[in-house]
Amino acid sequence: METPPHPHQAGSAVPADLTPQCVHCGLCLQACPTYIELGKEADSPRGRIYLMQAQQRGRLPVAGSFAQHISACLDCRACESACPSGVPYGELVEQAREIVEQQLERPLLVEALRRYVFGWVFPSPRLLRFHFHLLRLYQRLGLQALVRRLASLKLIPSRLAGMERLLPDLGGRAAPIELGAVFRSAGPTRRRVGLVTGCVMNEIFAGIHRATIRVLQRNGCEIVVPSSQVCCAALHAHAGITATAQEMAKRNIQAFEQAGVSAVIVNAAGCGAKLKEYGALLARDPEYSSRARSFSQGVVDISEFLDGLPALSPPDRLELKIAYDDPCHLLHAQRIAQAPRRLLQQIPGLKLLELQNPDQCCGSAGIYNITHPELSMRILERKIEDIEQCGPEVVATGNPGCLLQIAHGLRMAHLHHIQVMHPMEILDRAYGSASSENGRNPG
Ligand code: SF4
Ligand code: SF4
Numbered sequence: 001m002e003t004p005p006h007p008h009q010a011g012s013a014v015p016a017d018l019t020p021q022c023v024h025c026g027l028c029l030q031a032c033p034t035y036i037e038l039g040k041e042a043d044s045p046r047g048r049i050y051l052m053q054a055q056q057r058g059r060l061p062v063a064g065s066f067a068q069h070i071s072a073c074l075d076c077r078a079c080e081s082a083c084p085s086g087v088p089y090g091e092l093v094e095q096a097r098e099i100v101e102q103q104l105e106r107p108l109l110v111e112a113l114r115r116y117v118f119g120w121v122f123p124s125p126r127l128l129r130f131h132f133h134l135l136r137l138y139q140r141l142g143l144q145a146l147v148r149r150l151a152s153l154k155l156i157p158s159r160l161a162g163m164e165r166l167l168p169d170l171g172g173r174a175a176p177i178e179l180g181a182v183f184r185s186a187g188p189t190r191r192r193v194g195l196v197t198g199c200v201m202n203e204i205f206a207g208i209h210r211a212t213i214r215v216l217q218r219n220g221c222e223i224v225v226p227s228s229q230v231c232c233a234a235l236h237a238h239a240g241i242t243a244t245a246q247e248m249a250k251r252n253i254q255a256f257e258q259a260g261v262s263a264v265i266v267n268a269a270g271c272g273a274k275l276k277e278y279g280a281l282l283a284r285d286p287e288y289s290s291r292a293r294s295f296s297q298g299v300v301d302i303s304e305f306l307d308g309l310p311a312l313s314p315p316d317r318l319e320l321k322i323a324y325d326d327p328c329h330l331l332h333a334q335r336i337a338q339a340p341r342r343l344l345q346q347i348p349g350l351k352l353l354e355l356q357n358p359d360q361c362c363g364s365a366g367i368y369n370i371t372h373p374e375l376s377m378r379i380l381e382r383k384i385e386d387i388e389q390c391g392p393e394v395v396a397t398g399n400p401g402c403l404l405q406i407a408h409g410l411r412m413a414h415l416h417h418i419q420v421m422h423p424m425e426i427l428d429r430a431y432g433s434a435s436s437e438n439g440r441n442p443g
Pocket of ligand 2: 021022023024025026027028029045046079082083084085086087
């Protein structure tokens, strides 16, 4: 059994002020990666709640320490799992970031770039694809090698070099899933479901989408890929860009309503968490509040969907030692821990290992590894040490950011023999239809 659904999932209304629920007991502190790393109250959940209260009461300006400590939060929501008072910390930090977004003045160029990326690129699958084409070209023409050489000579800013290092190899990947496609079930159809393709997921991890589709087909599902869907807007909501997030949520609700599906399947934990919270995101919208609630109720992570069917037992043996790492937004935001483990455990021959701290963030957290590279890498180092001590052949995790971050950490630690895979790639392999991308790390 999974733990009960998160109280703020599937559309509960957002109270005006959620901070009074915090009784300042401090039980969340040791669950917080930034507190563990920095040891400062202001970088703990409780400390950030104090800052939010001080800001609300007009005792603290937005610019300065408030913006800094709110921005240093990973939004990993480990504090929610640890909190006995049910403080909905994810909503609190998103509200605080909305205030920062509205009031903080940034340099003009930074502001323009943010507006372009969040307001134009992510809401448009076409524009996003165009930019990924440019990145592929950048790698194919050898410009990446040149930039990395300059970075090693410290001839470009370290922050830019850090960002560049995180860019995965985009060559030789599966082609993105075409929006509007329909995939028939293998055999009699048990369910007609919709697939969320996401933004970066479809450009970098289409191989995982294809594995997911094959696994669903094998389990009697017809899969519809609604043509007018867009990015889930999790990045926007986490950054406090709420109005754009709401508009994107409405477009997704319309797209999946028109598709006439019985479930909205998502294989990226961060996207799933946000899609399940559309009800809260649009709680005050008279036209969309109830539509958003029923949409969110239909969203399921692929692992909980297959676990609930239940999925057919895979016929092939996989003699593999696998460590499962919980994506924060699957464990803490969606409260799903056992479904992916059960799916992996039913594969004959597979040995499931437990990490010491599978519930601790890997430091990816959306674009945190870009906005806070140093802290992100410190958090990642702990994860990689845990993996090394556990000694798996494969690390399984169901979120694109975690896949890239852990692959990057393994590369930096020269642990090239450990692969990182999405649970659907492993299941797909056990069903005997491994994709051509299996066998390479995502970075
Ligand atoms: S969301 Fe994560 S980083 Fe932020 S306060 Fe909670 S535990 Fe700490
Ligand atoms: S967020 Fe929860 S666990 Fe943390 S100090 Fe407040 S009441 Fe205690």
